[in-house]
Amino acid sequence: MLPEIKGLNEECGVFGVWGHPQSASITYYGLHSLQHRGQEGAGIVTTDGDVLRGLKGEGLVTEVFKQHDMSELKGHASIGHVRYATAGGGGYENVQPLLFHSQTGSLAIAHNGNLVNANALKHQLEGQGSIFQSTSDTEVVAHLIKRSGYSTFSDRVKNALTMLKGAYALLLLTETEMMVALDPNGLRPLSLGTIGDAYVVTSETCAFDVVGAEYLRDVQPGELVIINEEGIRSERFSYGAKRAMCSMEYIYFSRPDSDIQGVNIHTARKNLGKQLARVVDIEADVVTGVPDSSISAAIGFAEEAGIPYELGLIKNRYVGRTFIQPTKSLREQGVKMKLSPVRGVVEGKRVIMVDDSIVRGTTSKRIVTMLKEAGATEVHVCISSPPIKDPCFYGIDTSTHEELIASKHSVEEIREMIGADSLTFLSVEDMVTAIGRTDQGEHRGQCVACFTGQYPTELYPDTVLPHEKELTR
Numbered sequence: 001m002l003p004e005i006k007g008l009n010e011e012c013g014v015f016g017v018w019g020h021p022q023s024a025s026i027t028y029y030g031l032h033s034l035q036h037r038g039q040e041g042a043g044i045v046t047t048d049g050d051v052l053r054g055l056k057g058e059g060l061v062t063e064v065f066k067q068h069d070m071s072e073l074k075g076h077a078s079i080g081h082v083r084y085a086t087a088g089g090g091g092y093e094n095v096q097p098l099l100f101h102s103q104t105g106s107l108a109i110a111h112n113g114n115l116v117n118a119n120a121l122k123h124q125l126e127g128q129g130s131i132f133q134s135t136s137d138t139e140v141v142a143h144l145i146k147r148s149g150y151s152t153f154s155d156r157v158k159n160a161l162t163m164l165k166g167a168y169a170l171l172l173l174t175e176t177e178m179m180v181a182l183d184p185n186g187l188r189p190l191s192l193g194t195i196g197d198a199y200v201v202t203s204e205t206c207a208f209d210v211v212g213a214e215y216l217r218d219v220q221p222g223e224l225v226i227i228n229e230e231g232i233r234s235e236r237f238s239y240g241a242k243r244a245m246c247s248m249e250y251i252y253f254s255r256p257d258s259d260i261q262g263v264n265i266h267t268a269r270k271n272l273g274k275q276l277a278r279v280v281d282i283e284a285d286v287v288t289g290v291p292d293s294s295i296s297a298a299i300g301f302a303e304e305a306g307i308p309y310e311l312g313l314i315k316n317r318y319v320g321r322t323f324i325q326p327t328k329s330l331r332e333q334g335v336k337m338k339l340s341p342v343r344g345v346v347e348g349k350r351v352i353m354v355d356d357s358i359v360r361g362t363t364s365k366r367i368v369t370m371l372k373e374a375g376a377t378e379v380h381v382c383i384s385s386p387p388i389k390d391p392c393f394y395g396i397d398t399s400t401h402e403e404l405i406a407s408k409h410s411v412e413e414i415r416e417m418i419g420a421d422s423l424t425f426l427s428v429e430d431m432v433t434a435i436g437r438t439d440q441g442e443h444r445g446q447c448v449a450c451f452t453g454q455y456p457t458e459l460y461p462d463t464v465l466p467h468e469k470e471l472t473r
Contacts, residue, residue, distance in 0.1 A: 012096070012395075013037035013203040014110045014190075016079040016171045018178045018227045020198035024073035026211050027080040031061045033210040034203055036255060037112075038082035041095035045108035046075035047175050052106040056081075056095045077178055079171040081110040084397075093134040097173070100142050107145070107174055111138040112203055113167030113188050114395040117460045121163065141170065154179070154226055158237040161224065165457050167246075167394035169203060169219075177228035184241035185456045186221030187394050187447055189249055189260045199227050204258040218261050243445035244456035248396065250435045250446075251385045252293050252356045261437065261445075266296045268435045272384040272426065273300025273354060275434040280305070280424050282380050285349040288312030290356075290367060291339070297384040298354035307352065310345045312371065339367060347375030357385050358414065359398065361405040365418040372419070381420040386428050387411065390453040398450065428452060 013034030017023040027044050042064045043056025053073055057064035061082060081096035097110040115121070118137030121144070126132070130143045144160035145153075157172065157179055167187035172179040180201050182190050193200040193213035200213040208215055219225060222238030246253075249260055256266035273296065287309045289298025302309035316338055351371055358364050368379045387406035392398050401407040405414055415423035426434070428451050432443050439445030449455045 012081060012083045012112045014079070014081055014112050014169060014171050014201070015203070015207055016077075016110070016173070016178055016180070016201045017195075018077045018199045020195060021076060023076055023078040023198075024070055026195070026200070027078040028061065028065060028070065029211050030200070030202055030207040031080045031082050033207040033255075034082050035061055037203060037253065038084035041083040041092075042081065043095050043097050043110075044070075044073055044078055044080040045097045045099055045110075045173055046073045046078040047173055048075035050175060052099060052101075052108055052173065052175060054097060054099045054108060056092075056097070058092055058095060077173060079108055079110045079173045079178065091135075094136040096136070096138060097171070098134065098136065098138055098142065100146075102146065105174055107142055107172060109138055109141055109173075110171040111136075111141070112169040112190075112395065113183065114393060115140065115164055115168060116166035116393050116457060117164070118166075120460055140164075141172075153177075154224070154235065157181070158224055158235065161237045165460070171201060177226060180219055180225040180227070181237070182219045182221055182223055184222040184238035185244040185447070186445075187244055187246055187456070189245070189254065189258075190219040192216040192219060192225065199232060201225075204254055204260075206255040206258040209257065215259070242456050243439060243441070244443075244447035244449075245437075245445055246394065246396075247385070247431065247435070247446045247448055248357075248392075248450070251431075256296055261439075263436055269293075269296035269356075269384065270300030270303075271434040271436060272431065273297035273302075274304040275430050276354070276382050276384050276424065276426055277301045277304035279426070279430065280352075280380075280382055282352060282422060283350065284352045284378070284380060286310045286312060286345060287352045287354060288345070289354045291315035294354050294356045294384065297356060301352065301354050301382065301384075305352075310342075312342050312345045312351060312353070313367070314340045314342060316340065339370065341370045341374035341376075343374045346371055349376055350378040350380070351376045352380045352382055353420075354382050354384060356383070357388055358383055358405060358418075359388060360403055361414060361418055364420075368419045378421045379419075380422045381415075381418065381424070383423070383425045385426055385431055386448075386451040387414075387425050388450050390450050392450050393455070393459060394447070394449075394457075396450070 015030035017026050041058045042061045045054035055068045097108040099108045115137040121140045125143045148156035148159040150156045168183045169188040169190040170181040193208045195213045224235045250268045254265045258265050287302040287307050289295040371379045389407045437444040
């Protein structure tokens with residue numbers, strides 16, 4: 001994928017192990033397989049039954065743990081995290097898992113998602129005397145647990161979870177147990193697996209293959225899974241919420257070898273490409289996809305349309321991360337450095353360029369220009385998702401209308417702006433059908449808020465940016 005130049009980024013990924021003597025090493029490899037979900041920071045916290053120990057830092061997984069001696073991460077249980085900052089900003093203090101110590105015990109938390117009522121909860125907690133050490137919304141969870149008046153730890157956790165609004169796939173680790181929770185809408189993926197007698201939890205099932213784990217099941221929306229020496233048990237903290245798995249997990253974020261709630265990502269993307277081909281009536285010589293996340297859709301398009309698929313764009317995998325300088329000029333330079341057209345494939349050809357989404361339009365414009373400079377006679381852009389018109393407040397860094405080209409321009413205007421000979425998007429209905437979830441109800445249990453503006457949860461005025469507050473009225 002090209003998240004650093006496309007302008008669409010997932011917040012993070014979580015991974016945990018309970019009941020394995022090499023839990024830290026397994027977590028390291030698990031995080032490495034989730035690196036596409038966050039490149040700004042990584043961390044691991046372990047327990048040996050008596051003490052929680054943690055290591056974390058800014059940078060890639062290999063960079064962070066290369067700087068530390070992982071032998072000190074002893075224990076039979078670990079949780080880990082890779083981060084891309086959307087809410088709360090960057091900085092070492094926001095790298096997770098967050099680790100807290102008190103006279104009654106320690107707690108580590110790793111969180112994928114974004115809490116839309118985090119600021120409201122912070123104001124309430126600060127009024128009660130809480131002092132926050134980071135700007136991460138995840139820290140709110142620890143304060144809510146600590147301030148809960150329930151007698152058992154699991155009841156305190158459930159009480160805290162009922163106060164959270166938004167997206168959260170949570171891992172909590174104490175000296176003696178690990179807890180796993182998914183928000184009532186199920187906005188983020190979270191799965192359970194096993195390695196022998198040990199339990200594993202991860203944001204994406206691709207991590208199971210890397211560490212040799214077997215998939216057990218998905219964590220259900222509103223479910224709290226508790227794992228300790230007595231085994232594993234499930235409790236509910238919420239019922240009846242509208243199921244709303246993020247559609248962009250299928251379209252863009254997740255690895256092709258992952259499965260989300262019974263749907264393989266590569267298969268879903270191929271089907272999106274096939275559906276796209278059914279609604280496009282274009283004569284062309286070659287189909288190409290934008291590496292990496294659009295390749296599956298491009299293959300599906302080519303198969304359905306009967307047009308040869310070719311590698312018309314090459315990705316340079318040895319360029320440093322450019323997202324840390326998110327200006328227009330540097331994004332354009334990033335495209336030049338990251339992608340190169342294959343002149344021998346596109347020269348003199350009518351090209352269908354399949355991509356998964358258009359956010360700002362900068363990337364699409366530059367790729368179309370590159371293909372035409374390489375000799376393509378026509379470039380038809382086909383997008384395997386609907387236009388992204390509305391901000392996401394659940395853990396994707398598109399939080400304003402201003403940065404979304406489709407919120408201000410028609411499809412024809414976007415076509416002119418990116419210089420394409422034609423531009424086609426999928427409809428919401430076609431996208432939902434192609435992904436192939438079997439859930440009953442509206443949109444088959446998918447969140448389509450970024451395409452329709454219909455949000456599955458309440459939004460809070462102090463969470464969205466000032467010029468986006470009309471969304472909450």
